[in-house]
Amino acid sequence: MTSQLDTLMEKLRSVEAEIEVEMAKRREELRFRVENQRIIFEREVLEAQRAIKTRLPRYLLHAHPLSVLTAPVIYSMLVPIVVLDLSVQLYQAICFPVYGIPKVRRRDYLVFDRHHLAYLNAIEKLNCAYCSYANGMVAFVREVAARTEIYWCPIKHARRMLGPHPYYQGFADFGDAKGFRGKLEALKNGVKIEGAI
Template identity: 55%
Template sequence: MTSPFERLRDLLEETRSEIDQDLAERRKRLRYRIERGRAVFDNEIRDAHRAIREKLPGYVLRARPGVILTAPVIYSLILPFALLDLFVTIYQAICFPIYGIDKVRRRDHIVIDRHRLAYLNGLQKLNCLYCGYANGLISMVREVAARTEHYWCPIRHARSPADPHDHYPEFLDYGDGDAFRTQGRKPREDLRKDR
Protein backbone atom coordinates (compact mmCIF):
# COMPACT_ATOMS: atom_id res chain seq x y z
CA MET A 1 0.00 0.00 0.00
CA THR A 2 1.31 3.43 -0.91
CA SER A 3 1.73 5.83 1.99
CA PRO A 4 0.55 9.46 1.87
CA PHE A 5 4.21 10.52 1.86
CA GLU A 6 4.94 8.36 -1.21
CA ARG A 7 1.86 9.68 -3.04
CA LEU A 8 2.88 13.25 -2.26
CA ARG A 9 6.47 12.60 -3.37
CA ASP A 10 5.16 11.19 -6.68
CA LEU A 11 2.90 14.23 -7.06
CA LEU A 12 5.88 16.51 -6.40
CA GLU A 13 7.90 14.76 -9.12
CA GLU A 14 4.98 15.11 -11.53
CA THR A 15 4.68 18.81 -10.65
CA ARG A 16 8.39 19.35 -11.23
CA SER A 17 8.05 17.71 -14.65
CA GLU A 18 5.18 20.08 -15.52
CA ILE A 19 7.29 23.04 -14.38
CA ASP A 20 10.15 21.89 -16.62
CA GLN A 21 7.76 21.64 -19.59
CA ASP A 22 6.42 25.12 -18.87
CA LEU A 23 9.97 26.51 -18.68
CA ALA A 24 10.80 24.91 -22.05
CA GLU A 25 7.77 26.63 -23.60
CA ARG A 26 8.76 29.97 -22.06
CA ARG A 27 12.30 29.50 -23.38
CA LYS A 28 10.90 29.19 -26.91
CA ARG A 29 8.69 32.26 -26.46
CA LEU A 30 11.58 34.37 -25.10
CA ARG A 31 13.81 33.09 -27.91
CA TYR A 32 16.75 31.59 -26.12
CA ARG A 33 18.24 28.14 -25.99
CA ILE A 34 20.66 26.31 -23.72
CA GLU A 35 24.06 25.56 -25.27
CA ARG A 36 26.77 23.87 -23.20
CA GLY A 37 24.89 24.78 -20.02
CA ARG A 38 24.48 28.48 -20.92
CA ALA A 39 21.48 30.45 -22.11
CA VAL A 40 22.01 31.94 -25.56
CA PHE A 41 19.64 34.60 -26.93
CA ASP A 42 19.13 35.40 -30.59
CA ASN A 43 21.19 38.48 -31.59
CA GLU A 44 18.16 40.70 -32.13
CA ILE A 45 16.78 39.81 -28.68
CA ARG A 46 20.15 40.53 -27.03
CA ASP A 47 20.26 43.91 -28.81
CA ALA A 48 16.71 44.68 -27.65
CA HIS A 49 17.74 43.80 -24.09
CA ARG A 50 20.70 46.18 -24.24
CA ALA A 51 18.40 48.94 -25.46
CA ILE A 52 16.15 48.70 -22.38
CA ARG A 53 18.98 48.49 -19.81
CA GLU A 54 18.69 51.25 -17.22
CA LYS A 55 21.88 53.28 -16.86
CA LEU A 56 23.65 52.87 -13.54
CA PRO A 57 23.61 56.55 -12.45
CA GLY A 58 19.84 56.83 -12.94
CA TYR A 59 19.29 53.52 -11.19
CA VAL A 60 21.27 54.62 -8.13
CA LEU A 61 19.75 58.12 -8.02
CA ARG A 62 16.21 56.70 -8.09
CA ALA A 63 16.90 54.31 -5.18
CA ARG A 64 15.26 55.11 -1.85
CA PRO A 65 17.74 56.21 0.85
CA GLY A 66 16.78 53.25 3.05
CA VAL A 67 17.73 50.86 0.25
CA ILE A 68 21.15 52.48 -0.12
CA LEU A 69 21.72 52.47 3.65
CA THR A 70 20.82 48.79 4.02
CA ALA A 71 22.97 47.59 1.10
CA PRO A 72 26.12 47.24 3.27
CA VAL A 73 24.12 45.15 5.76
CA ILE A 74 22.97 42.81 3.01
CA TYR A 75 26.43 42.48 1.47
CA SER A 76 28.10 41.99 4.87
CA LEU A 77 26.55 38.51 4.90
CA ILE A 78 28.98 37.43 2.19
CA LEU A 79 31.56 36.70 4.92
CA PRO A 80 29.41 34.25 6.93
CA PHE A 81 28.13 32.73 3.67
CA ALA A 82 31.69 32.16 2.43
CA LEU A 83 32.68 30.64 5.79
CA LEU A 84 29.59 28.41 5.77
CA ASP A 85 30.48 27.33 2.24
CA LEU A 86 34.05 26.51 3.27
CA PHE A 87 33.04 24.57 6.40
CA VAL A 88 30.27 22.58 4.68
CA THR A 89 32.58 21.74 1.78
CA ILE A 90 35.24 20.47 4.19
CA TYR A 91 32.61 18.64 6.27
CA GLN A 92 31.21 16.66 3.39
CA ALA A 93 34.66 16.05 1.87
CA ILE A 94 35.78 14.39 5.12
CA CYS A 95 32.61 12.77 6.47
CA PHE A 96 30.51 11.71 3.51
CA PRO A 97 33.06 9.25 2.05
CA ILE A 98 33.38 7.62 5.48
CA TYR A 99 29.58 7.29 5.81
CA GLY A 100 29.20 6.13 2.20
CA ILE A 101 27.03 9.13 1.30
CA ASP A 102 27.27 10.80 -2.10
CA LYS A 103 28.57 14.35 -1.91
CA VAL A 104 26.20 17.15 -2.80
CA ARG A 105 27.24 18.74 -6.08
CA ARG A 106 27.57 22.53 -5.92
CA ARG A 107 26.46 23.00 -9.52
CA ASP A 108 23.12 21.33 -8.77
CA HIS A 109 22.34 24.08 -6.25
CA ILE A 110 24.44 27.18 -6.93
CA VAL A 111 23.28 28.56 -10.26
CA ILE A 112 24.88 31.82 -11.33
CA ASP A 113 23.77 32.96 -14.75
CA ARG A 114 21.57 36.07 -14.45
CA HIS A 115 24.61 38.36 -14.67
CA ARG A 116 24.69 37.50 -18.39
CA LEU A 117 21.35 39.23 -19.05
CA ALA A 118 21.98 42.26 -21.24
CA TYR A 119 19.04 44.23 -19.81
CA LEU A 120 20.66 44.41 -16.35
CA ASN A 121 23.12 47.14 -15.42
CA GLY A 122 26.32 46.41 -13.50
CA LEU A 123 24.81 46.83 -10.02
CA GLN A 124 21.80 44.70 -10.88
CA LYS A 125 24.17 42.00 -12.19
CA LEU A 126 26.17 42.14 -8.94
CA ASN A 127 22.94 41.78 -6.96
CA CYS A 128 21.98 38.76 -9.06
CA LEU A 129 25.40 37.16 -8.54
CA TYR A 130 25.04 37.62 -4.78
CA CYS A 131 21.49 36.26 -4.61
CA GLY A 132 22.27 33.30 -6.87
CA TYR A 133 25.23 32.37 -4.69
CA ALA A 134 23.49 32.93 -1.33
CA ASN A 135 20.29 31.07 -2.20
CA GLY A 136 22.15 28.29 -3.99
CA LEU A 137 24.48 27.89 -1.02
CA ILE A 138 21.54 27.64 1.39
CA SER A 139 19.98 24.99 -0.88
CA MET A 140 23.25 23.06 -0.98
CA VAL A 141 23.69 23.28 2.79
CA ARG A 142 20.12 22.07 3.29
CA GLU A 143 20.80 19.01 1.15
CA VAL A 144 24.04 18.27 3.05
CA ALA A 145 22.11 18.56 6.33
CA ALA A 146 19.26 16.40 4.97
CA ARG A 147 21.64 13.62 3.95
CA THR A 148 23.33 13.84 7.33
CA GLU A 149 19.97 13.64 9.12
CA HIS A 150 18.94 10.74 6.89
CA TYR A 151 22.10 8.89 7.91
CA TRP A 152 22.14 9.64 11.66
CA CYS A 153 18.60 10.30 12.83
CA PRO A 154 15.94 9.34 10.27
CA ILE A 155 12.96 9.83 12.57
CA ARG A 156 10.08 12.14 11.69
CA HIS A 157 9.25 14.92 14.13
CA ALA A 158 6.13 14.85 16.31
CA ARG A 159 5.10 18.14 14.71
CA SER A 160 5.52 18.37 10.94
CA PRO A 161 8.11 20.87 9.71
CA ALA A 162 6.86 23.64 7.42
CA ASP A 163 8.93 22.49 4.45
CA PRO A 164 10.42 19.03 4.96
CA HIS A 165 13.34 18.04 2.74
CA ASP A 166 13.08 15.33 0.08
CA HIS A 167 14.47 12.60 2.36
CA TYR A 168 11.87 13.16 5.09
CA PRO A 169 9.16 10.80 3.74
CA GLU A 170 11.58 7.87 4.12
CA PHE A 171 12.07 8.54 7.83
CA LEU A 172 10.58 6.37 10.58
CA ASP A 173 7.51 7.51 12.48
CA TYR A 174 7.97 9.54 15.64
CA GLY A 175 7.41 7.42 18.72
CA ASP A 176 7.65 4.06 16.92
CA GLY A 177 10.37 2.50 19.04
CA ASP A 178 9.77 -0.96 17.60
CA ALA A 179 10.35 0.27 14.05
CA PHE A 180 13.45 2.11 15.17
CA ARG A 181 14.78 -1.03 16.83
CA THR A 182 13.95 -3.32 13.88
CA GLN A 183 14.34 -0.93 10.93
CA GLY A 184 16.67 1.72 12.36
CA ARG A 185 19.42 0.95 9.85
CA LYS A 186 17.12 0.70 6.80
CA PRO A 187 17.01 4.46 6.05
CA ARG A 188 20.81 4.54 6.28
CA GLU A 189 21.05 1.59 3.88
CA ASP A 190 18.53 3.25 1.53
CA LEU A 191 20.70 6.36 1.46
CA ARG A 192 23.73 4.26 0.57
CA LYS A 193 21.76 2.44 -2.18
CA ASP A 194 21.62 5.71 -4.13
CA ARG A 195 25.37 5.36 -4.71
Protein backbone atom coordinates in the same frame (compact mmCIF):
# COMPACT_ATOMS: atom_id res chain seq x y z
CA MET B 1 1.34 -2.08 -0.14
CA THR B 2 1.28 1.56 -1.22
CA SER B 3 0.22 4.06 1.41
CA GLN B 4 -1.74 7.23 0.74
CA LEU B 5 1.44 9.17 1.48
CA ASP B 6 3.35 7.24 -1.20
CA THR B 7 0.56 7.97 -3.67
CA LEU B 8 0.66 11.68 -2.85
CA MET B 9 4.45 11.77 -3.18
CA GLU B 10 4.17 10.15 -6.61
CA LYS B 11 1.61 12.80 -7.61
CA LEU B 12 4.00 15.49 -6.39
CA ARG B 13 6.83 14.09 -8.54
CA SER B 14 4.46 14.01 -11.51
CA VAL B 15 3.47 17.65 -10.98
CA GLU B 16 7.16 18.62 -10.67
CA ALA B 17 7.80 16.96 -14.04
CA GLU B 18 4.89 18.90 -15.56
CA ILE B 19 6.32 22.13 -14.15
CA GLU B 20 9.65 21.38 -15.86
CA VAL B 21 7.84 20.89 -19.19
CA GLU B 22 6.02 24.22 -18.77
CA MET B 23 9.27 25.98 -17.88
CA ALA B 24 10.85 24.60 -21.06
CA LYS B 25 7.92 25.97 -23.07
CA ARG B 26 8.39 29.36 -21.39
CA ARG B 27 12.10 29.37 -22.31
CA GLU B 28 11.09 28.83 -25.92
CA GLU B 29 8.64 31.74 -25.71
CA LEU B 30 11.40 33.98 -24.32
CA ARG B 31 13.60 32.85 -27.22
CA PHE B 32 16.74 31.61 -25.53
CA ARG B 33 18.50 28.30 -25.33
CA VAL B 34 21.24 26.75 -23.25
CA GLU B 35 24.21 25.27 -25.12
CA ASN B 36 27.22 23.86 -23.28
CA GLN B 37 26.15 25.72 -20.13
CA ARG B 38 25.95 29.02 -22.05
CA ILE B 39 22.75 30.98 -22.43
CA ILE B 40 22.13 32.19 -25.96
CA PHE B 41 19.42 34.72 -26.78
CA GLU B 42 18.26 35.49 -30.28
CA ARG B 43 19.79 38.73 -31.61
CA GLU B 44 16.59 40.78 -31.61
CA VAL B 45 15.80 39.64 -28.07
CA LEU B 46 19.21 40.84 -26.89
CA GLU B 47 18.68 44.18 -28.61
CA ALA B 48 15.27 44.58 -26.98
CA GLN B 49 16.75 43.75 -23.58
CA ARG B 50 19.55 46.30 -24.01
CA ALA B 51 17.01 48.94 -24.97
CA ILE B 52 15.19 48.67 -21.61
CA LYS B 53 18.31 48.50 -19.41
CA THR B 54 18.47 51.23 -16.77
CA ARG B 55 21.87 52.85 -17.20
CA LEU B 56 24.07 53.03 -14.11
CA PRO B 57 23.95 56.83 -13.57
CA ARG B 58 20.15 56.87 -13.75
CA TYR B 59 19.94 53.77 -11.51
CA LEU B 60 22.14 55.42 -8.87
CA LEU B 61 20.34 58.76 -9.14
CA HIS B 62 16.97 57.10 -8.48
CA ALA B 63 18.16 54.68 -5.80
CA HIS B 64 16.26 54.89 -2.53
CA PRO B 65 18.61 56.36 0.13
CA LEU B 66 17.76 53.61 2.63
CA SER B 67 18.65 50.98 0.03
CA VAL B 68 22.07 52.58 -0.35
CA LEU B 69 22.52 52.76 3.45
CA THR B 70 21.53 49.13 4.04
CA ALA B 71 23.63 47.71 1.17
CA PRO B 72 26.77 47.33 3.36
CA VAL B 73 24.71 45.35 5.89
CA ILE B 74 23.42 43.05 3.17
CA TYR B 75 26.86 42.52 1.64
CA SER B 76 28.48 41.99 5.05
CA MET B 77 26.58 38.69 5.14
CA LEU B 78 29.07 37.41 2.56
CA VAL B 79 31.56 36.80 5.37
CA PRO B 80 29.45 34.24 7.29
CA ILE B 81 28.21 32.71 4.02
CA VAL B 82 31.79 32.13 2.82
CA VAL B 83 32.74 30.71 6.24
CA LEU B 84 29.70 28.41 6.08
CA ASP B 85 30.64 27.39 2.54
CA LEU B 86 34.17 26.43 3.54
CA SER B 87 33.01 24.72 6.75
CA VAL B 88 30.41 22.56 5.03
CA GLN B 89 32.84 21.56 2.28
CA LEU B 90 35.35 20.51 4.94
CA TYR B 91 32.63 18.73 6.95
CA GLN B 92 31.48 16.56 4.08
CA ALA B 93 35.05 15.95 2.87
CA ILE B 94 35.94 14.53 6.29
CA CYS B 95 32.70 12.87 7.44
CA PHE B 96 30.87 11.63 4.37
CA PRO B 97 33.58 9.16 3.25
CA VAL B 98 33.68 7.66 6.77
CA TYR B 99 29.96 6.85 6.63
CA GLY B 100 29.78 6.02 2.94
CA ILE B 101 27.52 8.98 2.20
CA PRO B 102 27.97 10.39 -1.33
CA LYS B 103 29.25 13.95 -1.34
CA VAL B 104 26.96 16.71 -2.50
CA ARG B 105 28.23 18.39 -5.65
CA ARG B 106 28.42 22.06 -4.76
CA ARG B 107 28.32 23.13 -8.42
CA ASP B 108 24.81 21.67 -8.74
CA TYR B 109 23.56 24.30 -6.29
CA LEU B 110 25.55 27.37 -7.27
CA VAL B 111 24.13 28.73 -10.52
CA PHE B 112 25.44 32.01 -11.89
CA ASP B 113 23.70 32.85 -15.15
CA ARG B 114 21.82 36.11 -14.64
CA HIS B 115 24.79 38.12 -15.93
CA HIS B 116 23.64 37.03 -19.41
CA LEU B 117 20.58 39.25 -19.07
CA ALA B 118 21.25 42.36 -21.14
CA TYR B 119 18.53 44.34 -19.35
CA LEU B 120 20.48 44.34 -16.06
CA ASN B 121 23.12 46.96 -15.29
CA ALA B 122 26.36 46.22 -13.43
CA ILE B 123 24.90 46.79 -9.94
CA GLU B 124 21.85 44.64 -10.68
CA LYS B 125 24.14 41.88 -11.98
CA LEU B 126 26.26 42.12 -8.82
CA ASN B 127 23.12 41.89 -6.69
CA CYS B 128 21.97 38.86 -8.67
CA ALA B 129 25.35 37.17 -8.20
CA TYR B 130 25.12 37.80 -4.44
CA CYS B 131 21.61 36.31 -4.27
CA SER B 132 22.63 33.35 -6.44
CA TYR B 133 25.53 32.60 -4.14
CA ALA B 134 23.57 33.06 -0.90
CA ASN B 135 20.54 31.02 -1.97
CA GLY B 136 22.65 28.39 -3.73
CA MET B 137 24.76 28.02 -0.61
CA VAL B 138 21.66 27.58 1.58
CA ALA B 139 20.39 24.88 -0.81
CA PHE B 140 23.80 23.17 -0.81
CA VAL B 141 23.99 23.21 3.00
CA ARG B 142 20.41 21.92 3.21
CA GLU B 143 21.29 18.94 1.02
CA VAL B 144 24.39 18.15 3.09
CA ALA B 145 22.32 18.41 6.28
CA ALA B 146 19.53 16.27 4.76
CA ARG B 147 21.95 13.48 3.85
CA THR B 148 23.36 13.68 7.36
CA GLU B 149 19.85 13.45 8.83
CA ILE B 150 19.02 10.45 6.63
CA TYR B 151 22.02 8.66 8.04
CA TRP B 152 21.70 9.61 11.72
CA CYS B 153 18.12 10.50 12.53
CA PRO B 154 15.46 9.73 9.90
CA ILE B 155 12.50 10.49 12.19
CA LYS B 156 9.72 12.96 11.42
CA HIS B 157 9.01 15.67 13.98
CA ALA B 158 5.89 15.59 16.14
CA ARG B 159 5.03 19.14 15.10
CA ARG B 160 4.47 20.28 11.55
CA MET B 161 7.60 21.63 9.89
CA LEU B 162 7.53 24.18 7.08
CA GLY B 163 9.48 23.29 3.96
CA PRO B 164 10.97 19.90 4.82
CA HIS B 165 13.68 18.54 2.52
CA PRO B 166 12.62 16.05 -0.17
CA TYR B 167 13.67 12.98 1.83
CA TYR B 168 11.66 13.86 4.93
CA GLN B 169 8.45 12.08 3.89
CA GLY B 170 10.35 8.77 3.77
CA PHE B 171 11.40 9.10 7.41
CA ALA B 172 9.90 7.04 10.24
CA ASP B 173 6.91 8.58 11.97
CA PHE B 174 7.48 10.27 15.32
CA GLY B 175 6.90 7.72 18.07
CA ASP B 176 7.05 4.67 15.76
CA ALA B 177 9.97 2.80 17.36
CA LYS B 178 9.58 -0.29 15.19
CA GLY B 179 9.29 1.81 12.07
CA PHE B 180 12.43 3.71 13.01
CA ARG B 181 14.51 0.58 13.58
CA GLY B 182 13.15 -0.92 10.37
CA LYS B 183 13.85 2.16 8.26
CA LEU B 184 17.17 3.18 9.77
CA GLU B 185 19.32 0.60 7.99
CA ALA B 186 17.35 0.84 4.75
CA LEU B 187 17.74 4.61 4.70
CA LYS B 188 21.46 4.44 5.54
CA ASN B 189 21.96 1.96 2.72
CA GLY B 190 19.86 4.09 0.39
CA VAL B 191 21.93 7.18 1.01
CA LYS B 192 25.15 5.20 0.56
CA ILE B 193 24.09 3.64 -2.73
CA GLU B 194 22.01 6.29 -4.42
CA GLY B 195 22.97 9.57 -2.79
CA ALA B 196 19.30 9.95 -1.98
CA ILE B 197 16.40 7.85 -0.79
